[in-house]
Amino acid sequence: MEKFIPKDKHDIQAVEECIRIGYPEIKPILPELLNWIQDMNWPVAQVLAPFLAENAEYIETEIRDILNGDDEIWKYWVMIEILGKSPQLQKNLQNELEKFANHPTESEQIEELDIIAKEILKKTNHVG
Template sequence: MQSDEKADCAICAQSSCGVALSDNEIDTIVPELLEWIQDMNWVVSAYMIKVLACHRGVVEKYLPDLLRPEQKDDEWKRNIIAHLLTEWPYYPDDIRTITEIRRIAEHPTDGERNELADEAAKEYLRQHRTQTETKQTQCPGAI
């Protein structure tokens, strides 16, 4: 783990009120936390990216539904791909997530194209490696 990753995970290990949550504890509020990255101009959004990135195993299961074409918040899709997923060193384990990212890159809806979610998906696919190409790193702490 690189020093920046360690620092980011240290942020995850302790919230501002000093309460740490395990993956099991945070699981019930992940959908609400994900809503905070719908708009990256919101002050808390960058912090939420760091928190969510440290709970990859819990967060990942919510992503396929958020990336589907029926989900009309295309800015949110771009933020998930360009900001959250880029915090993880390799592709998500859930094949449905990668399938949706590939769909957005290759066959975007008009909204996904307008919000540049397709460009974020193409860049993500270019930049990231599969799990077999790199070792999995886990955040040592939890919030």
């Protein structure tokens, strides 16, 4: 499985191979692949994000951990690229979205996570 994990931010070949073999074969490395969307300016992130969004239900725990962490930029990208595109995950993580929408920290407000959460909640008719 190690060969399917990007070696650097330009290793699109590894990501494309991951996508080709798909789920459930790559299930063991899905959580590790989340690391590669910490910055959507990375070439691998742009290829990987849609695939992670399609498989979001399998990385719900890891996504929850990211949302409860302290990396606001990573939260931003996870909310935009994965959570915003996965209705089931939006439902499952509604409490987290409502926390961002209604009680954001100062740093979460700076990164506009409250605004993103409100947009996602509005889209799913669970306005925070």
